[in-house]
Amino acid sequence: MAKHVIRVGNVEIMALSDGMLEFDLCNFFPTIPEDQWQPYESHLTEEHKIRFNLGSYLIRSDGRTILVDTGLGPKPADAPDVPWGQLLHDFKANGVRPEEVDMVVMTHLHRDHVGWNLLAHGQKYVPTFPNARYWMSAKDWEACHQPAVQPARFANAPTCVWPLAELGLVELMRSEHSLTRELTAMPTPGHTPGHMSILITSKGERALVLGDAAHGPVQVLEPDWVSRADMDPELTRQTRGALLDRLEREDIIVAAGHFPAPGFGKIVRLQGRRYWQGL
Numbered sequence: 668m669a670k671h672v673i674r675v676g677n678v679e680i681m682a683l684s685d686g687m688l689e690f691d692l693c694n695f696f697p698t699i700p701e702d703q704w705q706p707y708e709s710h711l712t713e714e715h716k717i718r719f720n721l722g723s724y725l726i727r728s729d730g731r732t733i734l735v736d737t738g739l740g741p742k743p744a745d746a747p748d749v750p751w752g753q754l755l756h757d758f759k760a761n762g763v764r765p766e767e768v769d770m771v772v773m774t775h776l777h778r779d780h781v782g783w784n785l786l787a788h789g790q791k792y793v794p795t796f797p798n799a800r801y802w803m804s805a806k807d808w809e810a811c812h813q814p815a816v817q818p819a820r821f822a823n824a825p826t827c828v829w830p831l832a833e834l835g836l837v838e839l840m841r842s843e844h845s846l847t848r849e850l851t852a853m854p855t856p857g858h859t860p861g862h863m864s865i866l867i868t869s870k871g872e873r874a875l876v877l878g879d880a881a882h883g884p885v886q887v888l889e890p891d892w893v894s895r896a897d898m899d900p901e902l903t904r905q906t907r908g909a910l911l912d913r914l915e916r917e918d919i920i921v922a923a924g925h926f927p928a929p930g931f932g933k934i935v936r937l938q939g940r941r942y943w944q945g946l
């Protein structure tokens with residue numbers, strides 16, 4: 668199995684997971700006819716579904732511990748068999764305590780990236796990571812409060828995002844933002860208005876936590892395929908295209924949370940075509 672901890676200069680990146688999610692193709696990629704998937708069948712499950720890892724990355728940089736994305740969250744009491752809800756088990760399995768996290772950074776505020784932010788205690792919420800402040804883009808913070816988009820696009824924001832403000836834990840990023848001397852959040856909009864990817868630079872080495880700028884290796888081959896989850900299809904295509912160009916050209920390691928775990932790889936070119944190559 669591919670290793671789930673890598674080093675980028677002085678920075679350590681550990682891949683963690685909250686489990687997985689599966690979708691029907693026509694549901695997740697409604698504009699892509701099913702026969703166009705034929706060359707990519709090896710990327711699908713036996714039932715012809717698309718499966719996503721729910722990846723988070725724990726980054727140690729500059730004396731700080733940063734958690735990027737927090738999965739879908741605890742298993743619901745009325746659906747205890749779901750294949751997600753594992754993130755805190757994965758913390759334990761890797762000897763990491765939630766108390767160690769200084770910063771929670773969300774690439775965006777969709778429900779599968781904010782689920783473990785808070786724990787409900789009766790009517791009150793407490794932060795799952797009690798020593799952390801929570802970083803997100805101002806644009807997504809605004810979008811997840813808009814009545815016209817919130818219920819469909821940011822379904823769990825009322826319980827997983829909004830209460831962070833009352834707890835005084837919100838840090839908003841308005842544009843490119845330095846999180847530590849080695850970590851920079853970069854706007855990569857389209858999937859959501861304020862989507863961010865996290866660039867890691869240390870000792871001449873680089874990596875990028877991609878977020879949902881792509882959902883799987885097939886979108887490296889077919890960068891124009893947009894999903895139901897991409898809020899602005901045209902901007903998503905532009906951002907993804909520019910990002911893939913740069914990742915290939917500059918030989919940057921990619922940490923891709925929805926790609927097969929642990930999601931570390933590079934964008935490579937073989938016979939004129941771009942591919943995902945796992946590390």
Ligand SMILES: [Zn+2]
Nearest residue numbers: 777779780879
């Ligand atoms: Zn996602």
